[in-house]
Amino acid sequence: MTNSVEELEDAACILIIGSNTTVAHPIIATRIFRAREKGAKIIVVDPRKTHIASYADLYLAEKSGTDVAVINGLLHIIIKEGWYDKEFVEKRTEGFAVLKTFIEEYTPARVSEITGIPEVQLRQAAEMFAKAKQSSIVYCMGITQHTVGVDNVLSLANLSMATGHIGKWASGVNPLRGQNNVQGSTDMAAIPNVLPGYQSLADDAVIAKFETAWGVTLPRKPGLTIMEMMDAIGTGGIRALYVMGENPMVSDPDIQHVKKALESLELLIVQDIFPTETVALAHVVLPGVTFAEKDGTFVSTDRRVQRIRKAIEPIGEARPDWQIICDVAHAMGAPDFDYASPSEVFDEIASLVPLFAGISYDRIAENGIQWPCRTKEAPSTVFMHKDTFSKGLGTFKPVAYKAPAELPDEEYPFILITGRDAFHYHTGSMTRRSKSLTGQINRCYVQIHPADAKKLRIKAGQLTRLRSRRGAIEVEARITPIVQSGSVFVPFHFAETAANVLTNPALDPVVKIPEFKICAVKLEKVA
Amino acid sequence: MIDYRTVYTICPFCGTGCGILLEVMNGRLEGVLPCKTNPVNQGKLCIKGWSAHEFVHSPDRLKKPLVRKDGRLEEVEWDEALSFIASRLKAITQAYGPDSFGAFSSAKCTTEENYLLQKFTRAVIGTNNIDHCARL
Amino acid sequence: MDRLREGIRDALTEGPVAGVMGLILDGGHPRPHLFTKGRIEDLDRLVVGEARYPLAAVLLKVLRNDLDAHLGIVARGCDERAILELVRNVQLNGERVVVFGVACSSEQASACQCPQPYPSSHLSGERVAPVSDSEGLDRLDRLSEEERLQYWMDQFGKCIKCYGCRNICPMCFCTTCTLDEDDLIQTGTIPPEKPIFHLIRAFHMAERCIDCGLCEAACPSGIPLRTLYKKMRNVVTTRFGFTPGITKEGKGPLQYLGDGKFGEQEGH
Numbered sequence: 055m056t057n058s059v060e061e062l063e064d065a066a067c068i069l070i071i072g073s074n075t076t077v078a079h080p081i082i083a084t085r086i087f088r089a090r091e092k093g094a095k096i097i098v099v100d101p102r103k104t105h106i107a108s109y110a111d112l113y114l115a116e117k118s119g120t121d122v123a124v125i126n127g128l129l130h131i132i133i134k135e136g137w138y139d140k141e142f143v144e145k146r147t148e149g150f151a152v153l154k155t156f157i158e159e160y161t162p163a164r165v166s167e168i169t170g171i172p173e174v175q176l177r178q179a180a181e182m183f184a185k186a187k188q189s190s191i192v193y194c195m196g197i198t199q200h201t202v203g204v205d206n207v208l209s210l211a212n213l214s215m216a217t218g219h220i221g222k223w224a225s226g227v228n229p230l231r232g233q234n235n236v237q238g239s240t241d242m243a244a245i246p247n248v249l250p251g252y253q254s255l256a257d258d259a260v261i262a263k264f265e266t267a268w269g270v271t272l273p274r275k276p277g278l279t280i281m282e283m284m285d286a287i288g289t290g291g292i293r294a295l296y297v298m299g300e301n302p303m304v305s306d307p308d309i310q311h312v313k314k315a316l317e318s319l320e321l322l323i324v325q326d327i328f329p330t331e332t333v334a335l336a337h338v339v340l341p342g343v344t345f346a347e348k349d350g351t352f353v354s355t356d357r358r359v360q361r362i363r364k365a366i367e368p369i370g371e372a373r374p375d376w377q378i379i380c381d382v383a384h385a386m387g388a389p390d391f392d393y394a395s396p397s398e399v400f401d402e403i404a405s406l407v408p409l410f411a412g413i414s415y416d417r418i419a420e421n422g423i424q425w426p427c428r429t430k431e432a433p434s435t436v437f438m439h440k441d442t443f444s445k446g447l448g449t450f451k452p453v454a455y456k457a458p459a460e461l462p463d464e465e466y467p468f469i470l471i472t473g474r475d476a477f478h479y480h481t482g483s484m485t486r487r488s489k490s491l492t493g494q495i496n497r498c499y500v501q502i503h504p505a506d507a508k509k510l511r512i513k514a515g516q517l518t519r520l521r522s523r524r525g526a527i528e529v530e531a532r533i534t535p536i537v538q539s540g541s542v543f544v545p546f547h548f549a550e551t552a553a554n555v556l557t558n559p560a561l562d563p564v565v566k567i568p569e570f571k572i573c574a575v576k577l578e579k580v581a
Numbered sequence: 582m583i584d585y586r587t588v589y590t591i592c593p594f595c596g597t598g599c600g601i602l603l604e605v606m607n608g609r610l611e612g613v614l615p616c617k618t619n620p621v622n623q624g625k626l627c628i629k630g631w632s633a634h635e636f637v638h639s640p641d642r643l644k645k646p647l648v649r650k651d652g653r654l655e656e657v658e659w660d661e662a663l664s665f666i667a668s669r670l671k672a673i674t675q676a677y678g679p680d681s682f683g684a685f686s687s688a689k690c691t692t693e694e695n696y697l698l699q700k701f702t703r704a705v706i707g708t709n710n711i712d713h714c715a716r717l
Numbered sequence: 718m719d720r721l722r723e724g725i726r727d728a729l730t731e732g733p734v735a736g737v738m739g740l741i742l743d744g745g746h747p748r749p750h751l752f753t754k755g756r757i758e759d760l761d762r763l764v765v766g767e768a769r770y771p772l773a774a775v776l777l778k779v780l781r782n783d784l785d786a787h788l789g790i791v792a793r794g795c796d797e798r799a800i801l802e803l804v805r806n807v808q809l810n811g812e813r814v815v816v817f818g819v820a821c822s823s824e825q826a827s828a829c830q831c832p833q834p835y836p837s838s839h840l841s842g843e844r845v846a847p848v849s850d851s852e853g854l855d856r857l858d859r860l861s862e863e864e865r866l867q868y869w870m871d872q873f874g875k876c877i878k879c880y881g882c883r884n885i886c887p888m889c890f891c892t893t894c895t896l897d898e899d900d901l902i903q904t905g906t907i908p909p910e911k912p913i914f915h916l917i918r919a920f921h922m923a924e925r926c927i928d929c930g931l932c933e934a935a936c937p938s939g940i941p942l943r944t945l946y947k948k949m950r951n952v953v954t955t956r957f958g959f960t961p962g963i964t965k966e967g968k969g970p971l972q973y974l975g976d977g978k979f980g981e982q983e984g985h
Binding site for chain 2: 059081198247280300306337340360369487488570
């Protein structure tokens with residue numbers, strides 16, 4: 055998030071796109087409800103009429119996968135009407151002229167044709183967003199989990215820069231992070247193309263700094279992403295895999311392919327707290343601990359570094375995960391990796407990562423600090439890009455609408471959208487062992503529009519088979535107008551009827567995110 | 582005599598970063614209270630946050646290291662599991678090079694743990710093949 | 718404050734209580750804590766009024782694990798009202814609970830809109846006048862029935878089914894709950910079935926709600942729950958002359974329902 059969670063309630067207009075906020079980030083929805091109470095206009099763009107959409111001033115029911123067209127359409131209207139922020143565009147950005155020309159062809163008529171959103175609603179949304187004193191964009195996986203995920207994000211950046219709704223209190227672009235520490239994992243470069251703190255593998259000074267600190271020679275060639283590693287296993291490129299607290303056998307697209315890959319490994323090390331579907335395939339299993347049995351930090355969606363604290367002793371012979379990694383390193387004969395506590399690890403991070411340089415356990419004992427925090431005296435960065443963007447001027451990057459990788463056809467006539475349910479979390483390994491949550495729901499379902507259900511003679515509660523080019527699952531039907539006719543929705547938490555048996559492993563070409571939000575399926579009543 | 586205390590920590594589910602108080606009674610988690618003074622959630626939680634203690638004491642927890650022997654995962658001591666890993670990893674990376682290794686890190690684990698696993702991958706093995714489920 | 722601390726120290730070291738439930742200030746955050754003789758130094762960090770937690774409910778939780786324990790509680794007006802009702806509902810044994818009373822300041826009383834910002838006796842603080850806010854309720858009462866229903870349906874529709882209103886409530890002492898029963902209310906959907914989910918809870922609050930406002934403060938969706946329960950509370954007060962947490966003696970009116978003899982028994 056460029057803003058903080060607290061700021062959202064002061065926004066005068068909030069554009070929620072591809073975020074089922076009350077379900078996936080309920081306590082951020084709190085601020086949206088508060089903003090609404092204070093008179094803010096709420097716009098929701100989503101192919102499903104989500105819970106928060108029923109509290110929106112304007113709900114734009116887009117066709118799946120048409121976000122770029124929607125945003126380009128809004129930009130077209132905003133620029134045509136002169137509602138853009140001329141001063142901001144002039145002082146803080148570059149490439150506006152190119153955008154302006156590019157956006158010409160996204161006329162309301164054409165955009166309405168692509169997206170299914172009436173022209174009048176596009177105009178209303180454009181005016182609401184552009185003219186409000188502070189507007190914020192809130193987005194989530196509905197934007198990113200597409201083969202055009204990066205394009206979607208770029209078009210949102212274009213919208214916020216053109217309207218000057220960034221770099222101010224309650225104004226900015228706010229991706230909601232799905233996991234407690236996905237921000238921290240990324241900050242620490244548990245990603246293949248950078249070093250901790252987004253420092254470049256191509257920068258000699260950076261490499262020298264890390265090589266001195268770690269006493270080794272570092273590899274310069276960027277590594278592989280999860281999806282690329284899966285493919286590399288099949289071809290013998292990767293032979294040993296260390297999986298810490300992940301469950302690709304439920305979370306990754308096209309699970310049958312994942313299973314084949316994992317089974318062909320020469321060594322699969324899995325470190326986890328539960329015997330997950332991935333643990334079942336391991337050669338060696340290391341018992342880690344839960345958040346309640348260790349110290350450390352999580353970095354939340356608004357870049358807030360907060361401490362977690364050990365409340366109980368590890369269960370059985372389980373060990374804190376940080377300690378296990380050190381144990382493995384020692385067993386490999388690595389000389390480094392002697393830490394008395396996570397606090398010492400954090401100090402090493404602060405010494406190597408400028409974004410974290412001013413943060414220490416003492417400073418975040420009470421409340422967290424939001425990075426960037428470059429010195430011991432520097433305060434939290436509450437919102438980013440105040441006077442300048444990290445690279446100076448913000449560059450408009452016009453993007454063209456592209457259709458999703460797999461659209462319905464005669465054989466597979468429905469669009470499948472996957473996502474989260476309100477009562478479970480990710481692959482369910484934790485929440486499906488929680489009685490309050492399984493008491494709410496413990497079975498997978500498929501949301502089907504009433505018109506489609508009628509056509510297929512599927513009744514509520516009936517077992518329904520969904521089949522894609524990759525596999526099939528049988529789940530219970532929920533008949534609801536939340537989904538559009540022609541689309542169905544399945545939550546992905548349930549391993550025994552995993553939605554990811556169906557999903558398409560087509561990737562965004564840049565960041566390699568799979569297209570979880572759209573693939574083609576057919577529906578059959580199970581006799 | 583009963584020991585009851587609360588421990589201030591952060592919810593382990595989504596990325597919002599809500600402050601929670603874990604209620605600990607005689608060494609066991611007995612409940613969660615929303616932290617009233619955390620600036621993010623200000624005393625509010627969703628149902629997952631309110632239930633964040635429930636999975637911790639699940640009987641399904643892995644309590645000992647396991648190593649596959651004759652096709653079956655069997656409980657072993659830590660030393661055995663660690664030396665098994667070390668010898669296999671060394672053999673594979675010596676035979677096929679460091680890029681034959683890959684690591685999936687975890688958005689559920691701490692910042693420090695993510696730092697350590699990427700340091701292990703880059704500094705001990707010598708590859709940049711590390712990723713986590715940010716995209717999933 | 719010193720008198721309070723001394724009172725608790727004496728009770729822990731010399732008196733019969735094995736522990737005292739209160740708030741400890743640690744790392745900038747006040748948290749519920751059981752002060753014990755074994756760690757008497759914790760008392761230096763005892764605070765009152767820095768934040769509100771359902772201390773009576775926490776005390777009950779501890780006592781359920783140790784039925785014979787003799788414990789104390791640092792109680793503001795709201796906490797004492799909760800204790801009174803928990804004893805009346807036979808959840809706590811009043812003889813085993815020692816109340817260390819603290820009167821709230823007028824700022825605290827008005828922040829909480831507290832109907833009785835002091836316990837019956839107190840070791841610390843000055844008694845200030847109750848603050849009664851019926852504005853929200855009056856405004857709703859002026860609406861037509863249809864508008865009022867629309868208002869509440871809109872509010873209930875925001876619910877994300879966190880159960881925070883129930884979980885934080887010092888009076889929700891049941892060990893099983895209607896709101897969890899799939900036979901009665903559909904589980905697994907948000908918003909929960911409306912209006913039934915919230916109305917069932919409102920009815921269950923009729924004879925219990927001590928008007929502490931913790932429910933509303935815990936609601937992520939900003940539903941004015943306290944106003945709803947206040948309505949129930951007013952009905953019970955008007956019809957039966959009984960106000961939970963305020964009426965000191967006798968049973969609650971619902972404990973008589975069925976024999977039609979409320980008002981004729983046990984001093985009513």
